[in-house]
Amino acid sequence: MSHPQEATEDDLAPTETQGYKVGQSKTVAELAALDQEDESLQRWKASLGLAASAGAGGNKKVVLKTLFLSSPTLSKDISIDLTQPAADLAKLKKEPLTIKEGVEYSVGITFTVENEIVSGLRFLQVVKRSGVKVDKTEAMLGSYGPQPAPYTKVFASEESPSGMLARSGTYSVKSRVTDDDNNIWLDFEWSFKLAKEW
Structure with missing residues (x-):
């Protein structure tokens, strides 16, 4: 049985588009x-x-570099280095980031594609509080060819919740990046809390 605050596989299942067929690779x-x-x-x-x-260099590979949060009220983006060791990334599940309540913000990622074309990259993110899903983001990133320079994708802006109730708990987040071939390139859990200031 899974922990009540964890996102389930059903929460992170991409939406199927009726009639869409993955083309020949x-x-x-x-x-x-x-x-x-x-x-x-x-x-x-x-x-x-x-x-x-x-x-000519081998199997296709998507390398996630950073997950970041930007806001007009922030002097510098909050950035998570996704290339750090798994043990360091795991700490972010227990050591929540602080996000200011009631502000507009955007989440984004940077990544590189190596060796072969990747098609149908998709970003999925589920936010839960006390085991209850409060938000789900699903964004199509597109298809990309290999190149050494990183790609950056910023998702639609949202407004963070506000009020005493919103500030009273920790939010657990599971972020995932998949493609049309059902490869999972990122499967990452982290957490945040809301506060009056960054």
Whole structure:
């Protein structure tokens, strides 16, 4: 039996779009080899990072770098380094971040894609308080080709709850990043509390 505050697999199941079928997966090399006679198409594919040599390095891999929170009321973003050791990340479940009540904020992530194209990346996040789901975020990130520079995605802004009741507990959060092939690239638990100031 799971702990009452933990997000269940059903909470983190992506919404299925009726009629959507995942397309056939092709490697970067296969895509680069298509339409070899079309010079302008080859230049366009090269600008997307689809050069024939780009996919020669192994299996596709999405590396999550940071999960961050930004707000007009913050002088510097609150950032969680997702590349730190698992033991250090696990501490964030018991050592909550502080978020100011009643302010507009946005959550975002940075990540890199290595070796092959990843399709249908999706961000899922469930927030619970005392075991009750209070918020769920599901955002389609899209499909990305391999490149050394990180991609950054910021989600729609929200307003943090306010009031004495909202400040009286700790919120548990489970964040997950998946793709169309059902790979789970991030499965991370953390917590936060609301306060009058950051």
